Amino acid sequence: MEQEEAAEKIIEALKKKLKTKSKFYFNDLAKILEMKPRPAKKFITQMVVDCQLEYWSSGSTSMYGLPGTGKQAAAEHED
Amino acid sequence: MAKHETPLLDQLESGPWPSFVSDLKQEAEKRAKNEAGLELQIPVDVVDDLLGVLELSFKHGKTHWKHGGIVGVFGYGGGVIGRYCDQPEMFPGVAHFHTVRVAQPAGKYYTTKYLKELCDLWDFRGSGITNMHGSTGDIILIGTTTPQLEEIFYEMSHNMDQDLGGSGSNLRTPADCIGQSRCEYACYDTQDICHHLTIEYQDELHRPAFPYKFKFKFDGCPNCCVASIARSDLSFIGTWKDDIRIDQEAVAGYVGGEFLPNGGAHAGRDWGAFDIQKEVVDLCPTGCMKYEGKKLQINTRECTRCMHCINVMPRALRIGQETGCSILAGAKAPILDGAQMGSLLVPFVEVNPDNDYQAIKDVIEPIWDWWMEEGKNRERLGELIKRQGFQRLLEATGIEPVPQHVKEPRTNPYIFWKEEEVEGGWTRDIDEFRKDHKR
Ligand code: SF4
Ligand code: SF4
Numbered sequence: 001m002e003q004e005e006a007a008e009k010i011i012e013a014l015k016k017k018l019k020t021k022s023k024f025y026f027n028d029l030a031k032i033l034e035m036k037p038r039p040a041k042k043f044i045t046q047m048v049v050d051c052q053l054e055y056w057s058s059g060s061t062s063m064y065g066l067p068g069t070g071k072q073a074a075a076e077h078e079d
Numbered sequence: 080m081a082k083h084e085t086p087l088l089d090q091l092e093s094g095p096w097p098s099f100v101s102d103l104k105q106e107a108e109k110r111a112k113n114e115a116g117l118e119l120q121i122p123v124d125v126v127d128d129l130l131g132v133l134e135l136s137f138k139h140g141k142t143h144w145k146h147g148g149i150v151g152v153f154g155y156g157g158g159v160i161g162r163y164c165d166q167p168e169m170f171p172g173v174a175h176f177h178t179v180r181v182a183q184p185a186g187k188y189y190t191t192k193y194l195k196e197l198c199d200l201w202d203f204r205g206s207g208i209t210n211m212h213g214s215t216g217d218i219i220l221i222g223t224t225t226p227q228l229e230e231i232f233y234e235m236s237h238n239m240d241q242d243l244g245g246s247g248s249n250l251r252t253p254a255d256c257i258g259q260s261r262c263e264y265a266c267y268d269t270q271d272i273c274h275h276l277t278i279e280y281q282d283e284l285h286r287p288a289f290p291y292k293f294k295f296k297f298d299g300c301p302n303c304c305v306a307s308i309a310r311s312d313l314s315f316i317g318t319w320k321d322d323i324r325i326d327q328e329a330v331a332g333y334v335g336g337e338f339l340p341n342g343g344a345h346a347g348r349d350w351g352a353f354d355i356q357k358e359v360v361d362l363c364p365t366g367c368m369k370y371e372g373k374k375l376q377i378n379t380r381e382c383t384r385c386m387h388c389i390n391v392m393p394r395a396l397r398i399g400q401e402t403g404c405s406i407l408a409g410a411k412a413p414i415l416d417g418a419q420m421g422s423l424l425v426p427f428v429e430v431n432p433d434n435d436y437q438a439i440k441d442v443i444e445p446i447w448d449w450w451m452e453e454g455k456n457r458e459r460l461g462e463l464i465k466r467q468g469f470q471r472l473l474e475a476t477g478i479e480p481v482p483q484h485v486k487e488p489r490t491n492p493y494i495f496w497k498e499e500e501v502e503g504g505w506t507r508d509i510d511e512f513r514k515d516h517k518r
Binding site for chain 1: 246
């Protein structure tokens with residue numbers, strides 16, 4: 001899979017879920033790509049570098065989201 | 080005059096111990112005076128507001144910090160933990176109050192010059208409050224605002240040769256005991272491997288792809304000064320294969336009162352004459368020592384390397400010479416399911432810097448692959464081992480079951496044979512069987 005194709009797949013899937021969810025675990029993204037975690041990580045990391053995804057962290061856990069979506073509200077279980 | 084009244088916090092200062100409240104008040108005052116004439120980059124009253132919000136939390140019996148946030152430095156998924164206050168109007172100084180984790184050096188050796196630079200940077204761009212060190216081992220810088228993060232990171236990475244530590248679903252900053260730099264008990268160079276693996280696994284440290292946090296800790300010997308056995312998903316504890324080296328003359332020195340036991344620790348009180356039988360031989364957990372005819376003997380086959388005898392008589396007893404480490408897996412703190420200690424996975428492995436610790440990496444990497452694939456979100460390695468069984472861990476790492484894996488026979492862990500491992504498999508000749516066994 002090419003980077004572009006992977007990015008499209010993830011962005012599309014995440015946009016679809018935006019109404020209910022704005023933050024995703026790494027494994028959710030790997031599943032979207034239907035890949036094992038290690039190869040999936042290369043694509044996902046590149047998406048962060050390309051500003052297509054951003055990290056969210058509670059301090060103990062990390063999640064990924066589309067830039068600017070959800071913000072704090074999701075963490076407080078308000079949306 | 081303090082900005083906020085803090086009667087509940089003030090009460091904490093009345094106890095017999097040094098109080099963080101007094102420390103914070105001192106820092107608040109220092110910032111207000113600003114004798115160094117710094118151009119403070121975050122609110123001057125950040126520490127006053129921290130005291131204020133803490134007082135309010137005590138009053139309300141609940142926290143006024145929000146949960147997590149989207150902050151970090153570009154390209155890093157860890158190292159910065161976003162903290163926002165949910166009463167920003169009342170406490171504007173801590174509206175943003177992010178934590179920065181800074182990777183501590185192996186063995187936590189610093190030069191005073193470095194510490195001064197770090198504190199200067201933090202006075203200038205942060206609250207001035209530090210936590211040396213957090214549970215993971217990192218230097219923790221507590222409280223700054225979002226615009227300061229990249230500035231702090233630039234300064235550290237370009238001018239101080241300093242990286243951020245781990246947080247979130249990452250490899251956390253590996254931590255070690257002082258090891259061979261100061262300690263004669265060290266069975267391997269904890270600082271070297273700690274540093275080496277920190278550099279080697281940068282990607283795991285900074286870019287989260289694990290189900291949850293993952294910690295390495297390195298103890299040079301079973302005294303476990305960094306408590307790796309209780310606090311790390313993979314714990315590396317120094318050990319040895321051959322005999323404890325005994326200097327019988329020095330043993331006689333202890334018995335005769337020439338040397339103080341325990342290196343003179345606990346010597347503030349008169350405990351009576353040293354009794355080698357009572358204080359060493361009888362306390363050996365495996366009962367593998369004897370002291371007869373003024374000669375101390377150890378049955379190495381039975382010794383578990385608990386360190387007791389060596390700690391009591393360090394001049395007389397020394398660790399063996401064929402040294403390496405044991406690897407234990409799955410310890411964690413009590414968030415889910417209660418606290419868990421590490422389970423022995425590799426009884427002995429060489430710790431060899433000449434081949435970049437390959438034998439150890441060969442254990443680490445398959446564990447990660449297994450956990451990344453099978454671990455549920457927010458499931459620690461120790462919980463996965465419990466859920467799928469220790470045997471799955473052995474399969475994932477290709478490690479053969481050995482007696483040391485069995486804590487209590489037939490209970491934990493229970494190793495099952497598979498059909499292909501048994502000669503002839505599960506099929507049997509029923510007529511043959513019935514010759515000896517009636518229906
Ligand atoms: S763990 Fe052992 S080797 Fe390391 S500092 Fe403690 S006593 Fe020394
Ligand atoms: S190290 Fe522990 S188990 Fe081994 S001989 Fe000494 S006291 Fe006994």
